[in-house]
Amino acid sequence: MSGHLRIVRGDATSEEIAALVAVLAARRTAPEAPAAPPARTWRNPARQMRKPLSPGKSAWRTSALP
Template sequence: MAQSYLRVVHGAATPEEVAALVIAVATRAATPPRPAQKPALWRNPAHQMRTALSPGSGAWRASSRPH
């Protein structure tokens, strides 16, 4: 005989309510959480903008270097 995995402890659950509970638990267990993905920066137009120039010693040399 098969062993039951769910047991109604309090009240009288209808077969429809038990089926809805089984579907909800199975759906929750079947979908693993997706890891957060970083947005693709290669097509971001802000990536092409220059950083602010800071005055000071060697600023003229740093102005021609890529950021």
């Protein structure tokens, strides 16, 4: 058996060695890319628009607010 894997103690079957190699190969995946930063909403022109008016108690007060 040549390569980087060597059985030191015991007698492993070819299926056990294949399972070990599969687990080690799965752990060696590339790291995930960092998440995209959140969108900056302070410069969004829709932020300056006022919210839709809803009828109800104190609706006249909120009609003057942006």
